[in-house]
Amino acid sequence: xxxxxxxxxxxxxxxDITKYYDNVGSQKVLSxxxxxxxxxxxxxxxxxxxxxxEAIHADIESKILPGITHWASPKFMAFFPCSSSFPxxxxxxxxxxxxxxxxxxICSPAVTELExxxxxxxxxxxxxxxxxxSGGSTHGGGVIHGSASEAILTVMCAARDxxxxxxxxxxxxxxxxEETLWTYRSKLVALGSAGSHSSTKKAAQVLGVRFAAIxxxxxxxxxxxxxxxxxxxxxxxxxxxHPFYLTATMGTTDVxxxxxxxxxxxxxxxxxxxxxxxxxxxxxxxxxxxxLLEENQTLTPPMxxxxxxxxxxxxxxxxxxxxxxxxxxxxxxxxxxxxxKPPYLRNQFSDNELVTDYRDWQIPLGRRFRSLKLWxxxxxxxxxxxxxxxxxxVALGESLQAKIESRPDLFxxxxxxxxxxxxxxxxxxxxxxxxxxxxxxxxxxNGTGEFYLTSTVVNGKFAIRVCTGVERVREEHVQQLFDxxxxxxxxxxxxxx
Amino acid sequence: xxxxxxxxxxxxxxxDITKYYDNVGSQKVLSxxxxxxxxxxxxxxxxxxxxxxEAIHADIESKILPGITHWASPKFMAFFPCSSSFPxxxxxxxxxxxxxxxxxxICSPAVTELExxxxxxxxxxxxxxxxxxSGGSTHGGGVIHGSASEAILTVMCAARDxxxxxxxxxxxxxxxxEETLWTYRSKLVALGSAGSHSSTKKAAQVLGVRFAAIxxxxxxxxxxxxxxxxxxxxxxxxxxxHPFYLTATMGTTDVxxxxxxxxxxxxxxxxxxxxxxxxxxxxxxxxxxxxLLEENQTLTPPMxxxxxxxxxxxxxxxxxxxxxxxxxxxxxxxxxxxxxKPPYLRNQFSDNELVTDYRDWQIPLGRRFRSLKLWxxxxxxxxxxxxxxxxxxVALGESLQAKIESRPDLFxxxxxxxxxxxxxxxxxxxxxxxxxxxxxxxxxxNGTGEFYLTSTVVNGKFAIRVCTGVERVREEHVQQLFDxxxxxxxxxxxxxx
Numbered sequence: 002x003x004x005x006x007x008x009x010x011x012x013x014x015x016x017d018i019t020k021y022y023d024n025v026g027s028q029k030v031l032s033x034x035x036x037x038x039x040x041x042x043x044x045x046x047x048x049x050x051x052x053x054x055e056a057i058h059a060d061i062e063s064k065i066l067p068g069i070t071h072w073a074s075p076k077f078m079a080f081f082p083c084s085s086s087f088p089x090x091x092x093x094x095x096x097x098x099x100x101x102x103x104x105x106x107i108c109s110p111a112v113t114e115l116e117x118x119x120x121x122x123x124x125x126x127x128x129x130x131x132x133x134x135s136g137g138s139t140h141g142g143g144v145i146h147g148s149a150s151e152a153i154l155t156v157m158c159a160a161r162d163x164x165x166x167x168x169x170x171x172x173x174x175x176x177x178x179e180e181t182l183w184t185y186r187s188k189l190v191a192l193g194s195a196g197s198h199s200s201t202k203k204a205a206q207v208l209g210v211r212f213a214a215i216x217x218x219x220x221x222x223x224x225x226x227x228x229x230x231x232x233x234x235x236x237x238x239x240x241x242x243h244p245f246y247l248t249a250t251m252g253t254t255d256v257x258x259x260x261x262x263x264x265x266x267x268x269x270x271x272x273x274x275x276x277x278x279x280x281x282x283x284x285x286x287x288x289x290x291x292x293l294l295e296e297n298q299t300l301t302p303p304m305x306x307x308x309x310x311x312x313x314x315x316x317x318x319x320x321x322x323x324x325x326x327x328x329x330x331x332x333x334x335x336x337x338x339x340x341x342k343p344p345y346l347r348n349q350f351s352d353n354e355l356v357t358d359y360r361d362w363q364i365p366l367g368r369r370f371r372s373l374k375l376w377x378x379x380x381x382x383x384x385x386x387x388x389x390x391x392x393x394x395v396a397l398g399e400s401l402q403a404k405i406e407s408r409p410d411l412f413x414x415x416x417x418x419x420x421x422x423x424x425x426x427x428x429x430x431x432x433x434x435x436x437x438x439x440x441x442x443x444x445x446x447n448g449t450g451e452f453y454l455t456s457t458v459v460n461g462k463f464a465i466r467v468c469t470g471v472e473r474v475r476e477e478h479v480q481q482l483f484d485x486x487x488x489x490x491x492x493x494x495x496x497x498x
Numbered sequence: 499x500x501x502x503x504x505x506x507x508x509x510x511x512x513x514d515i516t517k518y519y520d521n522v523g524s525q526k527v528l529s530x531x532x533x534x535x536x537x538x539x540x541x542x543x544x545x546x547x548x549x550x551x552e553a554i555h556a557d558i559e560s561k562i563l564p565g566i567t568h569w570a571s572p573k574f575m576a577f578f579p580c581s582s583s584f585p586x587x588x589x590x591x592x593x594x595x596x597x598x599x600x601x602x603x604i605c606s607p608a609v610t611e612l613e614x615x616x617x618x619x620x621x622x623x624x625x626x627x628x629x630x631x632s633g634g635s636t637h638g639g640g641v642i643h644g645s646a647s648e649a650i651l652t653v654m655c656a657a658r659d660x661x662x663x664x665x666x667x668x669x670x671x672x673x674x675x676e677e678t679l680w681t682y683r684s685k686l687v688a689l690g691s692a693g694s695h696s697s698t699k700k701a702a703q704v705l706g707v708r709f710a711a712i713x714x715x716x717x718x719x720x721x722x723x724x725x726x727x728x729x730x731x732x733x734x735x736x737x738x739x740h741p742f743y744l745t746a747t748m749g750t751t752d753v754x755x756x757x758x759x760x761x762x763x764x765x766x767x768x769x770x771x772x773x774x775x776x777x778x779x780x781x782x783x784x785x786x787x788x789x790l791l792e793e794n795q796t797l798t799p800p801m802x803x804x805x806x807x808x809x810x811x812x813x814x815x816x817x818x819x820x821x822x823x824x825x826x827x828x829x830x831x832x833x834x835x836x837x838x839k840p841p842y843l844r845n846q847f848s849d850n851e852l853v854t855d856y857r858d859w860q861i862p863l864g865r866r867f868r869s870l871k872l873w874x875x876x877x878x879x880x881x882x883x884x885x886x887x888x889x890x891x892v893a894l895g896e897s898l899q900a901k902i903e904s905r906p907d908l909f910x911x912x913x914x915x916x917x918x919x920x921x922x923x924x925x926x927x928x929x930x931x932x933x934x935x936x937x938x939x940x941x942x943x944n945g946t947g948e949f950y951l952t953s954t955v956v957n958g959k960f961a962i963r964v965c966t967g968v969e970r971v972r973e974e975h976v977q978q979l980f981d982x983x984x985x986x987x988x989x990x991x992x993x994x995x
Binding site: 002003004005006007008010011012014015016017018019021022023031032034036037038039040043046047048049050051052054056057061064065066067068069070072073080083084085086087088089090091093094095097098099100101102106107108109110111112114115117118122123125126147148149150151154158161183186187199200202203206207208209315321322323338339341342355356364365366367369373377379380381382383384385386 | 499500501502503504505507508509511512513514515516518519520528529531533534535536537540543544545546547548549551553554558561562563564565566567569570577580581582583584585586587588590591592594595596597598599600603604605606607608609611612614615619620622623644645646647648651655658680683684696697699700703704705706812818819820835836838839852853861862863864866870874876877878879880881882883
């Protein structure tokens with residue numbers, strides 16, 4: 002393909018893509034192919050000779066599109082959104098043009114420098130404590146990872162190394178210190194709540210450290226409390242174990258609960274800045290975007306006592322996957338855990354510490370130019386445009402909650418609208434019937450292919466999750482969904498009677 | 499930005515991008531900005547109101563481009579290439595349109611299924627043993643990760659868990675087993691050669707296991723031998739340690755050495771399929787693409803006895819960053835180490851094991867639709883087109899080697915052309931002078947900004963690396979570089995006399 006052929010193919014692709022977004026709301030949201038659909042449609046091996054773009058292009062519509070679930074659809078209310086937008090699409094086009102491994106400053110100075118600046122812009126817009134700014138008093142700063150899982154693994158790794166270094170700092174180097182280190186390693190415990198995303202448990206599994214989930218209760222809105230943290234920490238310590246890390250969550254995946262940051266900060270205050278400092282990471286992967294709204298910024302002051310924070314602009318902030326924004330209060334914690342400097346990565350600017358080498362803030366060496374799309378999104382929407390988008394999701398969640406509450410004969414709100422996530426259950430005589438009816442409604446709605454929802458089971462209770470965070474969701478879609486809920490519940494319940 | 503505005507902006511962007519590629523050869527390859535150049539050019543915070551695309555677009559040329567190092571330039575002979583191509587650019591455009599988190603099959607069936615198919619196509623085209631095919635006899639298969647660092651961390655994690663499970667399999671569950679597991683953990687050693695990429699050491703550091711580098715010698719072409727592996731393994735075991743993992747390399751970063759796979763397989767044969775099975779991973783991040791050439795496929799038969807293999811299509815195979823292809827001989831090894839299944843990720847197809855859930859083959863949960871660009875590249879170039887591209891890089895490396903050998907008065911070839919990488923040194927009276935003169939030449943060539951090279955230090959010897967793998971490199975660029983070498987060496991040497 003020469004550059005003229007590319008120009009023509011790419012411009013036609015832009016027409017395709019624009020048309021896709023214009024029509025995505027009228028497609029069935031969920032792919033209806035069956036497992037294994039694609040293999041019979043494709044040759045058994047790669048072609049020996051190059052094929053024309055015409056042939057390749059035709060296969061996108063005929064073979065790929067049927068296997069796509071439309072995350073941009075206003076009928077997509079499953080999981081959390083994974084959004085895209087026109088400015089982000091433009092960002093990706095340029096970012097891919099400037100393709101490179103970008104593992105240090107000289108690989109493309111703009112990639113490093115724009116990232117630092119855009120992460121500072123976001124930290125300010127979120128009202129994060131100044132310790133997370135690149136020029137802040139504690140030498141913190143932000144970095145863009147690919148996913149919250151990667152962010153959590155990375156900060157947990159840094160937390161582990163920081164803890165081990167602190168508890169053994171008075172021992173002279175040598176075999177005895179080595180033995181002591183291994184003893185500590187065997188007693189480390191990473192903590193989350195029962196509502197923490199599975200990535201915390203997975204990170205502990207990868208690092209080979211123990212994991213403990215602190216219980217949360219329905220009475221407390223599934224929010225992790227300082228009292229529960231204190232109790233678990235004391236209990237683990239009494240058994241000779243060493244809790245070294247905690248994921249606190251803003252917007253759990255199940256029900257969008259927000260942990261009690263102030264209470265947790267209070268509970269862990271006796272450990273902070275001691276050799277047994279417990280690293281607190283705030284995982285705000287989805288709901289973090291709502292910190293753009295001033296009314297939510299009351300959540301951020303306790304974070305000044307915590308260690309790190311992340312949210313995914315690719316979830317609710319209209320920035321194409323992947324883009325996970327992570328901040329730490331002290332960047333040296335990451336660098337001490339993750340830096341490796343072989344000769345072929347040395348260069349004058351890095352050696353003189355004039356520049357940030359983000360490869361030492363993450364697990365992979367290479368890095369995509371992700372800040373470009375984030376910069377385009379922030380500039381094209383402006384903070385006010387993004388606030389309007391977030392408010393739209395929040396308001397639609399509240400609208401759905403009101404509708405559910407209007408039919409107490411059929412439904413109960415399991416957890417109220419929080420950041421555009423509502424969970425609900427169908428009425429029934431007892432927990433078993435409620436679970437069965439709720440699951441039947443869930444299967445039945447997804448079975449139509451008209452809306453895509455996910456479910457969860459919290460403390461034995463089956464609930465349907467509805468998330469209204471996708472950019473194209475409007476009141477009419479929420480109304481349609483509610484009408485489907487009512488109609489399907491009646492069919493299901495009557496069918497069973 | 500509405501869809502009509504996007505259509506216009508994106509079509510103009512396509513013109514920009516085409517023009518960029520048409521002219522990239524005539525730009526200075528290395529960015530010449532100084533550290534901190536960007537911050538004074540940008541506002542201190544994100545704009546409150548949205549800005550026009552016109553304003554954003556203007557900043558790409560005026561503020562971003564000066565900070566870009568041009569990895570697509572034919573004067574880029576540093577590191578290894580990180581290539582892009584027109585079909586890959588089209589792949590990214592569609593992939594970003596179908597943006598989603600894609601962590602399981604139903605998220606978009608095409609994302610999972612195309613990945614399996616394309617990875618099988620590549621395994622076949624590379625002549626990898628059938629155990630790496632998704633339908634192979636050992637239930638192996640391929641997955642696309644973001645980077646080789648991620649691939650190596652992932653397989654090392656799986657290797658660790660496999661080893662620990664095997665050595666403790668006869669113990670009943672309980673406290674004693676737990677204690678024994680911790681004792682084993684404290685004695686695990688991950689191995690690489692002195693030429694292995696730093697990502698192996700970094701993975702060990704992240705996992706909190708020991709790392710040992712097995713020496714390689716200039717006489718053996720810096721290739722890791724079976725004898726050296728045997729010696730290190732025996733030595734570690736005699737000290738009560740447990741080597742559990744080895745990175746063997748096809749194309750080391752320093753000098754593109756190829757480890758002796760057959761010798762290593764022979765040396766480790768006594769451990770294979772025992773409870774002390776040492777997992778062998780082949781890291782072919784850059785040079786793996788050369789397995790498309792039949793003459794290199796003699797390297798693959800020993801891999802049938804190894805455990806995993808990865809190469810980065812984003813390096814030499816014209817697929818935009820990021821795209822790292824990883825295969826394992828038995829997929830259960832990954833799944834056993836990495837699977838986590840909370841309720842909100844459950845779905846009918848996964849529960850029935852009808853589909854592949856690639857989230858259990860990797861560290862992150864979410865995944866980009868990376869197979870699309872790889873599919874476009876394989877089809878648009880065809881295997882023959884890609885072979886021609888690889889042969890071009892190989893031949894240009896050989897051409898440079900011949901030129902260097904034509905001036906034995908000035909230069910020595912340090913390591914011969916292998917997969918388009920040549921390393922060289924300047925002549926001198928002794929090692930110190932050789933090192934000093936070679937470093938001076940290196941600094942001097944990079945100082946012109948006309949070519950971008952990297953250097954390395956192997957066993958105390960400073961050498962200049964020249965890699966001819968970028969797609970646009972032609973004989974004229976190699977000749978120009980050689981002319982610069984000759985001219986600058988004369989200036990440097992005369993200047994010092």
